[in-house]
Amino acid sequence: MNDDVEGNTKNTKGETALRILQVIEEKPNVTREELTEIVGLSIWGIEWNLAQLKAERFYRTCWCD
Secondary structure, eight states, rough: OOOHHHHHHHHHHHHHHHHHHHHHOTTTOOOOHHHHHOOOOOHHHHHHHHHHHHTTTSOOOOOOO
């Protein structure tokens, strides 16, 4: 893969993940469906980004009473 393309892809992924984190911070009870509308990704895209953020310990789920 071309270095420029790879760098742009990584940057876009980072920007998307940052946007998801910003939305979660602003609205902690946001649903995946709401994230799809706000961020403009499919459910799969949201789930993939959340899994990456969890793996990097930037995000964790909490099922609280």
